[in-house]
Amino acid sequence: MQTNLYATNSWQEEFRDAIKTSQELSSFLQTPIPAQPYKVFIPRSFASKIKDAGFDSPLWRQFVPSIDENKTTGLHDPIGDMVNAKENGIIHRYNNRILFNPTIICPINCRYCFRKNELEQQHDFLKANLEKLSEYLEDNPQVEEVILTGGDPLILSNLKIEKIIELITKTPSVKFLRFHSRTPIILPSRLDQGLFEVLNKFINRFDAITIAIHVNHSSELSDEFIENIQKFRKFNLVSQSVLLKDVNDCPSSLVRLFKSLNKIGIRPYYLHHPDKAMGAMHFHLSEKKGADIYTSLRADLPGWMIPHYVVDSPLGSGKSLVV
Numbered sequence: 001m002q003t004n005l006y007a008t009n010s011w012q013e014e015f016r017d018a019i020k021t022s023q024e025l026s027s028f029l030q031t032p033i034p035a036q037p038y039k040v041f042i043p044r045s046f047a048s049k050i051k052d053a054g055f056d057s058p059l060w061r062q063f064v065p066s067i068d069e070n071k072t073t074g075l076h077d078p079i080g081d082m083v084n085a086k087e088n089g090i091i092h093r094y095n096n097r098i099l100f101n102p103t104i105i106c107p108i109n110c111r112y113c114f115r116k117n118e119l120e121q122q123h124d125f126l127k128a129n130l131e132k133l134s135e136y137l138e139d140n141p142q143v144e145e146v147i148l149t150g151g152d153p154l155i156l157s158n159l160k161i162e163k164i165i166e167l168i169t170k171t172p173s174v175k176f177l178r179f180h181s182r183t184p185i186i187l188p189s190r191l192d193q194g195l196f197e198v199l200n201k202f203i204n205r206f207d208a209i210t211i212a213i214h215v216n217h218s219s220e221l222s223d224e225f226i227e228n229i230q231k232f233r234k235f236n237l238v239s240q241s242v243l244l245k246d247v248n249d250c251p252s253s254l255v256r257l258f259k260s261l262n263k264i265g266i267r268p269y270y271l272h273h274p275d276k277a278m279g280a281m282h283f284h285l286s287e288k289k290g291a292d293i294y295t296s297l298r299a300d301l302p303g304w305m306i307p308h309y310v311v312d313s314p315l316g317s318g319k320s321l322v323v
């Protein structure tokens, strides 16, 4: 079994050894992969899970290329990143918190990604400059939280992450640190002792260190992830999910996901309405359909287990509640 073969390797080796072409993916999954304009990238251990889950499963739909990615409807920058982008990897939309993109690399290529066109073209606004981040924080003392996103910040080495956090701690007005990451789901061995120690070193420096884990379906919660995340429970663990057509767009799927997350110490935080990204329109559904699904969650979940259902404006004005 592929899974066992890779289980003993470190996450960085798994990352380097990932499937990187349609041909490789085709022979791994033993099925033709349609031609489409976006990159292919799937670590082999995760590709085994996709294969086991089978054709058209929620895992397959999220990560295996589709012919529908050739459609040219939808937007290049569906959430108006360009409106709020400062240079050097900084996006400043809300007064007291900024996004910083330290990398444009991801542990996998999600076919539904809202930033897929920008990441594919390696847009300048996503390019990080650590020195400039320092200057920006000094010049903007109203910023209390730095949110590391990307790309995926946890694809960076522990050493690099430590360096970034050290730099952020130099500005006393920053009180909160947050990571938005899909890596713990895709490469659960990323949740290693080294990462724990780096974060733990700064636990008293911040009022909260938050890890927002991007997860869309309960079948993504592997035993390895469930085991490894336990060590991180002293941090503020929250989830963000995207509502995706034919992946998780039914109440029972979301109820299962949110209950499973809660059980392992992760509080459901955001359910994102899918953005109208070009090449990802086959995952889109109407706000009316989304609102019906979301409203029905209340019958099966206590209020505190229900995330905020939000949609981002293509004009860059930020998130608003759908219902």
Ligand SMILES: *Cc1c(COP(=O)(O)O)cnc(C)c1O
Pocket (backbone or CB within 6 Å): 084, 091, 092, 093, 094, 097, 098, 099, 147, 318, 319
């Ligand atoms: C979502 C988002 C944030 C974080 O918002 P929270 O409500 O604090 O989770 C910050 N900046 C931008 C540009 C965002 O899109």
Ligand code: SF4
Pocket (backbone or CB within 6 Å): 105, 106, 107, 108, 109, 110, 112, 113, 114, 115, 116, 150, 151, 152, 182, 214
């Ligand atoms: S990990 Fe996030 S940024 Fe990267 S491809 Fe997936 S959705 Fe996009």
